[in-house]
Amino acid sequence: xxxxxxxxxxxxxxxxxxxxxxxxxxxxxxxxxxxxxxxxxxxxxxxxxxxxxxxxxxxxxxxxxxxxxxxxxxxxxxxxxxxxxxxxxxxxxxxxxxxxxxxxxxxxxxxxxxxxxxxxxxxxxxxxxxxxxxxxxxxxxxxxxxxxxxxxxxxxxxxxxxxxxxxxxxxxxxxxxxxxxxxxxxxxxxxxxxxxxxxxxxxxxxxxxxxxxxxxxxxxxxxxxxxxxxxxxxxxxxxxxxxxxxxxxxxxxxxxxxxxxxxxxxxxxxxxxxxxxxxxxxxxxxxxxxxxxx
Amino acid sequence: xxxxxxxxxxxxxxxxxxxxxxxxxxxxxxxxxxxxxxxxxxxxxxxxxxxxxxxxxxxxxxxxxxxxxxxxxxxxxxxxxxxxxxxxxxxxxxxxxxxxxxxxxxxxxxxxxxxxxxxxxxxxxxxxxxxxxxxxxxxxxxxxxxxxxxxxxxxxxxxxxxxxxxxxxxxxxxxxxxxxxxxxxxxxxxxxxxxxxxxxxxxxxxxxxxxxxxxxxxxxxxxxxxxxxxxxxxxxxxxxxxxxxxxxxxxxxxxxxxxxxxxxxxxxxxxxxxxxxxxxxxxxxxxxxxxxxxxxxxxxxxxxxxxxxxxxxxxxxxxxxxxxxxxxxxxxxxxxxxxxxxxxxxxxxxxxxxxxxxxxxxxxxxxxxxxxxxxxxxxxxxxxxxxxxxxxxxxxxxxxxxxxxxxxxxxxxxxxxxxxxxxxxxxxxxxxxxxxxxxxxxxxxxxxxxxxxxxxxxxxxxxxxxxxxxxxxxxxxxxxxxxxxxxxxxxxxxxxxxxxxxxxxxxxxxxxxxxxxxxxxxxxxxxxxxxxxxxxxxxxxxxxxxxxxxxxxxxxxxxxxxxxxxxxxxxxxxxxxxxxxxxxxxxxxxxxxxxxxxxxxxxxxxxxxxxxxxxxxxxxxxxxxxxx
Numbered sequence: 001x002x003x004x005x006x007x008x009x010x011x012x013x014x015x016x017x018x019x020x021x022x023x024x025x026x027x028x029x030x031x032x033x034x035x036x037x038x039x040x041x042x043x044x045x046x047x048x049x050x051x052x053x054x055x056x057x058x059x060x061x062x063x064x065x066x067x068x069x070x071x072x073x074x075x076x077x078x079x080x081x082x083x084x085x086x087x088x089x090x091x092x093x094x095x096x097x098x099x100x101x102x103x104x105x106x107x108x109x110x111x112x113x114x115x116x117x118x119x120x121x122x123x124x125x126x127x128x129x130x131x132x133x134x135x136x137x138x139x140x141x142x143x144x145x146x147x148x149x150x151x152x153x154x155x156x157x158x159x160x161x162x163x164x165x166x167x168x169x170x171x172x173x174x175x176x177x178x179x180x181x182x183x184x185x186x187x188x189x190x191x192x193x194x195x196x197x198x199x200x201x202x203x204x205x206x207x208x209x210x211x212x213x214x215x216x217x218x219x220x221x222x223x224x225x226x227x228x229x230x231x232x233x234x235x236x237x238x239x240x241x242x243x244x245x246x247x248x249x250x251x252x253x254x255x256x257x258x259x260x261x262x263x264x265x266x267x268x269x270x271x272x273x274x275x276x277x278x279x280x281x282x283x284x285x286x287x288x289x290x291x292x293x294x
Numbered sequence: 295x296x297x298x299x300x301x302x303x304x305x306x307x308x309x310x311x312x313x314x315x316x317x318x319x320x321x322x323x324x325x326x327x328x329x330x331x332x333x334x335x336x337x338x339x340x341x342x343x344x345x346x347x348x349x350x351x352x353x354x355x356x357x358x359x360x361x362x363x364x365x366x367x368x369x370x371x372x373x374x375x376x377x378x379x380x381x382x383x384x385x386x387x388x389x390x391x392x393x394x395x396x397x398x399x400x401x402x403x404x405x406x407x408x409x410x411x412x413x414x415x416x417x418x419x420x421x422x423x424x425x426x427x428x429x430x431x432x433x434x435x436x437x438x439x440x441x442x443x444x445x446x447x448x449x450x451x452x453x454x455x456x457x458x459x460x461x462x463x464x465x466x467x468x469x470x471x472x473x474x475x476x477x478x479x480x481x482x483x484x485x486x487x488x489x490x491x492x493x494x495x496x497x498x499x500x501x502x503x504x505x506x507x508x509x510x511x512x513x514x515x516x517x518x519x520x521x522x523x524x525x526x527x528x529x530x531x532x533x534x535x536x537x538x539x540x541x542x543x544x545x546x547x548x549x550x551x552x553x554x555x556x557x558x559x560x561x562x563x564x565x566x567x568x569x570x571x572x573x574x575x576x577x578x579x580x581x582x583x584x585x586x587x588x589x590x591x592x593x594x595x596x597x598x599x600x601x602x603x604x605x606x607x608x609x610x611x612x613x614x615x616x617x618x619x620x621x622x623x624x625x626x627x628x629x630x631x632x633x634x635x636x637x638x639x640x641x642x643x644x645x646x647x648x649x650x651x652x653x654x655x656x657x658x659x660x661x662x663x664x665x666x667x668x669x670x671x672x673x674x675x676x677x678x679x680x681x682x683x684x685x686x687x688x689x690x691x692x693x694x695x696x697x698x699x700x701x702x703x704x705x706x707x708x709x710x711x712x713x714x715x716x717x718x719x720x721x722x723x724x725x726x727x728x729x730x731x732x733x734x735x736x737x738x739x740x741x742x743x744x745x746x747x748x749x750x751x752x753x754x755x756x757x758x759x760x761x762x763x764x765x766x767x768x769x770x771x772x773x774x775x776x777x778x779x780x781x782x783x784x785x786x787x788x789x790x791x792x793x794x795x796x797x798x799x800x801x802x803x804x805x806x807x808x809x810x811x812x813x814x815x816x817x818x819x820x821x822x823x824x825x826x827x828x829x830x831x832x833x834x835x836x837x838x839x840x841x842x843x844x845x846x847x848x849x850x851x852x853x854x855x856x857x858x859x860x861x862x863x864x865x866x867x868x869x870x871x872x873x874x875x876x877x878x879x880x881x882x883x884x885x886x887x888x889x890x891x892x893x894x895x896x897x898x899x900x901x902x903x904x905x906x907x908x909x910x911x912x913x914x915x916x917x918x919x920x921x922x
Contacts, residue, residue, distance in 0.1 A: 060664060074412060074413060228535060230535050231525060234503050234539070235372070
């Protein structure tokens with residue numbers, strides 16, 4: 001939908017966009033996409049992303065202006081990914097899906113996020129190791145290539161991702177993955193029903209709700225109203241320690257993670273100027289004229 | 295005593311049941327329909343109705359609550375050898391020491407640490423100037439292991455401030471506030487590093503899970519703890535995602551909750567641990583991190599001040615540390631003793647006002663504030679140490695309180711207490727011939743070990759410094775006492791001065807005190823409360839019962855507001871308490887913004903009616919400090 005403008009914004013007006021959406025300063029893409037693979041009879045591939053926690057309001061731009069400070073800042077699973085995990089686990093509980101695999105791309109720390117997904121009910125995890133410079137420039141295109149490769153390798157039937165990451169708000173990975181795999185996509189899903197070999201997806205669109213029927217295998221991206229994610233309780237976290245997480249490198253999947261985008265500059269949003277109160281309409285017109293607006 | 299009527303959610307007094315059935319059922323229906331806190335009114339024998347504030351199950355038990363009928367209340371349980379409550383310096387040092395001993399003696403030991411913060415170090419706040427004595431004992435090769443002690447103290451300055459001037463006071467060697475050999479640290483990062491060391495040794499760390507309940511064996515000894523339940527709505531009813539917490543059973547449980555822990559509060563009552571000691575006295579510490587102009591930055595410089603803006607009878611002072619962590623960072627803060635008497639005093643605003651002193655402003659001008667937080671700290675010292683061991687458990691760290699007040703350091707003693715607890719617990723647990731009278735192990739050797747250690751000597755030597763402030767000359771009397779008795783006698787004087795009693799009992803009625811005129815924040819050096827709270831990154835799941843529970847919902851307006859003009863509006867560093875006009879006409883009600891809470895515990899300490907009981911909210915809620 002807004003693909004071209006989103007790609008453009010990645011390289012330039014980072015801050016403003018994110019501020020508009022969530023009222024928070026933006027953050028460098030800190031993606032650890034974790035698709036859920038589902039088996040024929042559906043294997044769900046979950047994308048689980050580790051992002052800066054949505055309640056941390058103060059994000060600082062790095063002194064060298066290449067990004068934002070992430071060290072020590074509280075991180076947690078991307079809220080839309082939590083919804084995706086919950087949906088996959090619900091499908092498994094309804095016995096419509098055989099296996100739920102949680103995947104995340106990133107450095108060692110994303111293992112925690114995968115464990116949370118395992119504690120919520122995923123069966124096993126895949127950690128795609130990307131660290132250092134590669135991780136800082138990891139974007140939707142590279143991630144979707146990784147997912148596409150994994151989906152083929154694991155023979156997944158359904159990929160569920162969060163619709164977007166709250167740090168970069170790209171909203172691209174799901175769509176790109178579907179395109180690379182040539183699979184149908186049901187994005188912004190607020191309801192997902194499996195009917196025989198087809199998937200009925202109710203999508204949240206600007207005009208209201210749109211219901212589509214797509215063939216499996218397919219890609220679904222989760223929107224806010226899809227479900228309420230369960231808590232990862234302590235006994236489940238303990239059990240999750242015994243579940244398997246396999247490590248994979250992008251090179252093993254034949255994916256080149258080098259970025260085609262270069263971040264030129266990251267700036268803080270301009271300080272909000274205080275408004276001016278005027279007494280009469282006459283004053284208002286004068287002020288507008290002064291400011292050169294009329 | 296109040297009972298809760300089992301048919302409707304109405305508080306009834308014994309022998310009088312004011313039974314508004316239809317209103318209750320309507321309210322219950324509204325509650326079920328949408329988990330929005332209903333204005334359920336509790337009618338009392340007095341004519342006014344009080345809006346219901348508290349919905350927590352610790353005040354309104356669930357077994358009498360019809361909304362909880364039929365809910366699955368079984369808990370999953372697991373066994374460990376030692377469970378440690380609190381992943382701070384004391385808890386983590388204890389965990390590390392236990393595992394070191396286990397590896398040394400080739401024994402298997404399961405050690406679990408539960409911590410309410412979402413990550414280790416996120417609820418840690420301190421100055422801090424660390425004395426590395428305990429660390430040198432615990433992990434001698436800390437430098438090679440990358441401990442974040444990057445700033446040795448290079449300059450040590452102490453001054454008395456007046457409104458415009460700064461009177462330097464020489465710090466003679468031998469005075470407790472001499473900092474030679476110490477390090478300025480970001481304690482949150484240090485605690486995070488300790489957590490990594492613990493994990494490497496095989497300690498099971500569970501951040502994001504708060505210990506909400508102490509469990510007891512039938513013989514009364516401590517069996518372990520239970521973590522918090524999740525999925526309870528704001529009105530106290532269960533949500534779809536309700537899940538019970540988990541029980542962790544242990545042979546011995548170490549409680550390291552930090553200053554004024556909520557489980558420790560229960561244990562004091564249960565085992566009568568405070569019968570032979572003085573009540574603990576406290577202070578509140580507020581802290582900010584600033585990135586300053588490089589030209590003003592002097593890494594390793596340690597500055598402390600007393601005096602302005604506090605008057606001589608209000609204990610408190612400031613700190614300003616220049617950190618060496620790559621960028622020109624300073625950690626600065628203000629401490630106010632919670633035995634202050636004027637209910638109009640606002641520790642937060644004193645802090646903001648202090649920053650405008652010419653000597654401080656010169657450092658901060660041109661800089662940027664990047665973090666804010668607050669926490670209560672102990673000031674009772676030696677006189678206030680309670681009984682530390684009880685069957686099944688031990689108290690470690692700032693929870694019982696080992697802070698050296700004149701040095702303003704408590705981290706090294708907290709760590710040492712954790713280590714001693716670990717050592718004594720280890721020998722007891724691995725003793726094959728042990729005959730324990732109780733199911734939970736009773737380890738009095740811990741107290742004996744403490745008494746033989748340097749903690750005891752240190753705290754004994756400085757025991758009279760803080761109480762020496764309780765005289766007509768206040769601050770100056772105290773400094774005189776320190777100069778004469780401590781410097782010459784090092785605490786060997788044969789008497790032990792007493793504290794003044796409970797901090798909560800010190801407030802004078804509002805009519806006897808003058809309101810304080812605080813300057814408006816200028817947005818560059820001083821700031822308003824709400825923007826500061828936003829910087830702490832604090833957040834809680836909004837749909838849960840407020841964790842600042844009131845034993846009696848009518849007391850805030852009837853007593854705190856009426857007699858003391860609502861001091862909680864002023865001493866809370868996060869703006870949790872607000873008195874707002876009632877929607878139905880005149881009168882005020884207390885509004886609790888539980889989401890803002892930074893877990894400092896000041897309200898539980900200073901509430902003059904002792905009506906506020908801080909309990910732990912759902913795990914992972916609270917501030918998100920980064921290296922505070």
